[in-house]
Amino acid sequence: MRQVGTAMKFSSIKTMPRNVVRDTMKSIERNNLMSAASVLSVIAALIILGIFLILTINVQEVTKDVESKLELKIFLQSDFTDTQKETIQQALKKSDLIENVTFESAEEALEKFTVSLEDYAPLLSGYNSENNPMPASFVVRVTDPNDMEEVQTLAMSFKNQGVEYVRYGQEYVEALVNFNKFTNTLSIVVLVVLSMISIFIIYNTIKLTVFARRREIGIMKYVGATNAYIRAPFILEGTVLGLMGAIVAFLIIRITYYYILGLVGGNLFLPVDATLASPDAVMGQLIFFFLIYGGFIGAVGSIFAIRKFLDV
C-alpha cells in the first residue's frame, strides 16, 4: 500500500482538478455577495495599509535625506591659537566617525554671511577683519548621523582649549528619528489588525463555498482524494479574492497618489529641505507588497475555512 501511495501522490499533484479555474470563477459568482464583501474588505484594508506604507516610505526617505545633509559645527574661541586649531583638526581627522572636516575661518564666515544677506549688505558693511563678530569653525560631516552625539563629546573635550561650543540640528534629528519609529510601529499595528479582519471575512466567504460543496467533499474523501487535492480549489478561490482586492486597491491608491502629487506639484510644506521618495519607486514597492499580501490573506483564510471539513 505504501509503494502505491508515493506513486499516486505524484500523479495527483500533476493532474490538478480539471477546469479548476472555471469552477473557481463559478463559485465566486455563486457567492457573489460574500465574494464582493471579501474583495471589498481586502480593498479597504489595503487602501488604509497603503496610506500608511506610503507615509512610512516617505518618512524614511526624508529622514535619510535630512540626515545626509546634517552637519556639525564646532565653533572656536575668538582667541584660539594655531597650535590649538592644529590639535583639534588632527583629533577630528583621526576619528573614523567623521567623513570630512573643513575649516571655516572667521573671514570666510563673515563673507558667507554677507553673501547670504545680500539685500542687507549695508548693515554689515561696518564689519571688517578687525571687528569681525563671526567665530571661526570646523564644519564636520559624520558618516552616520547616529554618531552626532559622540562627535559632539569628542569636540567638547577641547572646550576652553580652543573650542567655544558645538552645534548641530539635534532637535530635528531626534524628532525625525522618533517620528520614523512612530510611523513604523503604527504601520505594524494597523497591518496586524486589518489583516485579521480581512482573514476573518475571507474565512467566512470560503466557508460558504465549502459548506455548499460539503457533499462533494465527502464523496471525494470516500473515493480516496488526498487532502491537498480537496483543498486546492478552495485555496485558489481565496487567493483569487485576495488578489482581486489587491489589484483594485492598488489602482485606487495609484490614481489618488498621482492626483495629489499633481495638486501640490511635489511641493510639500516640509520644515526641512528634503525630497520625497520617487512616486514610481513607491508604487513599485506597493504593488509588490499588495499582491503578496492579498494572496497570502486569501490563502490563510481558506485554509482555516476548510480545515474542519477535511476530518472525515
Next chain:
Amino acid sequence: MIEFKNVTKGYDKNKSDALKNVSLFIDKGEFVFLVGRSGAGKSTFIKLLLREIEATEGSVYINNFNVAKLSKKEIPFLRRKMGIVFQDFRLLENKSVYENVAYAMEIIGKSEKQIQKRVPLALDMVGLSHRMNHYPHELSGGEQQRVVIARAIINNPSILICDEPTGNLDPETSYEIISILEEINRRGTTVVVVTHDREIVDTMKKRVLTLEDGILKVDDATGRYGYEV
C-alpha cells in the same frame, strides 16, 4: 481480505460500546452479508473499514495491513483500495452520469485517455451505457444506484462495501442491483453488503454475519438471516 481481531469500539464512556470484542475474517473474493437491527453496530463496522474512526481496542486488517498504523496522509490510499456504495447514492447533481464516474478517476490522477477508455466499460457492466449523458435527477433510483456502483468499481478496488444498497429500491430493482454485485464478485472483488433486506439475504444463500448490540452473534456460511424480527 478483511480481518477484525477482538475489535471493540466505544463512542461514549457512559454508553455501551457500539462493537464488542468482534473477531471475523472475510477472505479475498468472498461475498458476505452483514445484517442486524439499526444500532447493532453496522455503521461502526463500515466506518472502521474506511478508517473514518479507529478501534478503541483490537485491530482491523485490510489486505494484511493494520489500518491503525496508517498515517492521516495514507488514509486516502487505503480508500482507493475500496469501493463504496451508499444507500442515498451520493451522486453529484450537476455532473452527468459519465462525469460522475469519471470524477472518481480524476481525483486519483488518472489521465484523460485512461478515463475515456474505462468509464464506458464500467457503465456497460452496470447496464447504463445508454444513459451516459443523463443527469442524476433524470434517472430512476435503480439507475442512480448503478451509477454509484460503476463509480465504486471504476478504480478496480479489491473490496466493494455496500451500505444498504437496496434500501431505497423496490424488490425487483433490488434484485437487479444484487445481481450486478454478484457479477462484480465473480470477477474477483470481495463484496460486503450491509443490509436489512431479509428476502434478498435468504434467497442469495451467501455467508451472513449477524450483529446484535455490538456482538457478532451468528456467522452462518449457508446464508440464513441470523435474527428473528
